[in-house]
Amino acid sequence: MVAGNTKRIVIEPVTRVEGHGKVTILLDEDNRVAQARMHIVEFRGFERFIRGRPYWEMPVAVQRLCGICPVSHHLCAAKAVDRIVGVDRLTPTAEKMRRLMHYGQIFQSHALHFFHLSAPDLLFGFDADPAERNVVGIIRKNKPLAVQAVKMRQFGQEVIKATAGKKIHGTGAIPGGI
Numbered sequence: 001m002v003a004g005n006t007k008r009i010v011i012e013p014v015t016r017v018e019g020h021g022k023v024t025i026l027l028d029e030d031n032r033v034a035q036a037r038m039h040i041v042e043f044r045g046f047e048r049f050i051r052g053r054p055y056w057e058m059p060v061a062v063q064r065l066c067g068i069c070p071v072s073h074h075l076c077a078a079k080a081v082d083r084i085v086g087v088d089r090l091t092p093t094a095e096k097m098r099r100l101m102h103y104g105q106i107f108q109s110h111a112l113h114f115f116h117l118s119a120p121d122l123l124f125g126f127d128a129d130p131a132e133r134n135v136v137g138i139i140r141k142n143k144p145l146a147v148q149a150v151k152m153r154q155f156g157q158e159v160i161k162a163t164a165g166k167k168i169h170g171t172g173a174i175p176g177g178i
Contacts, residue, residue: 005029014038016117018068055084059173068112070169071105071160078173087176094177101163101172108156115149 012022019042026035050061058077063070075098116135124133139146157167164170172178
């Protein structure tokens with residue numbers, strides 16, 4: 001707890017993140033940061049939603065936590081189910097397919113993060129008008145770059161589709177394999 005004469009700064013909403021959040025900063029008497037907190041205010045409730053469900057449904061169910069990185073949740077749950085059913089080692093093909101699925105996820109997610117969330121600040125500067133400092137502003141200012149961003153994300157999603165059956169919320173990883 002910070003005592004004395006403090007100043008409180010609240011930044012809400014925090015933009016350029018997946019989800020909703022705010023930052024609270026407390027400054028001391030000398031305007032130095034005494035405390036900084038990032039608050040994530042979303043509640044999904046998946047723990048309750050999946051309680052009592054059959055374990056083999058988890059790889060498909062938990063990926064609904066996120067539309068940006070469902071493969072990460074899908075594969076994490078698949079690994080947990082593998083352990084539950086006693087799978088010590090996947091076949092080389094299943095291992096490679098899961099890895100490729102994850103690489104597709106990483107590629108499309110990084111394209112999204114860079115071009116949609118970071119690039120507006122990097123291209124226009126942090127002091128630029130927020131009405132222009134966004135993905136629509138990139139399209140207006142540099143359409144070829146915007147098209148490249150969409151194509152890069154699409155490529156990653158096509159890799160996911162080839163390995164998981166769908167671009168978003170696929171069903172590729174099953175207990176013990178693919």
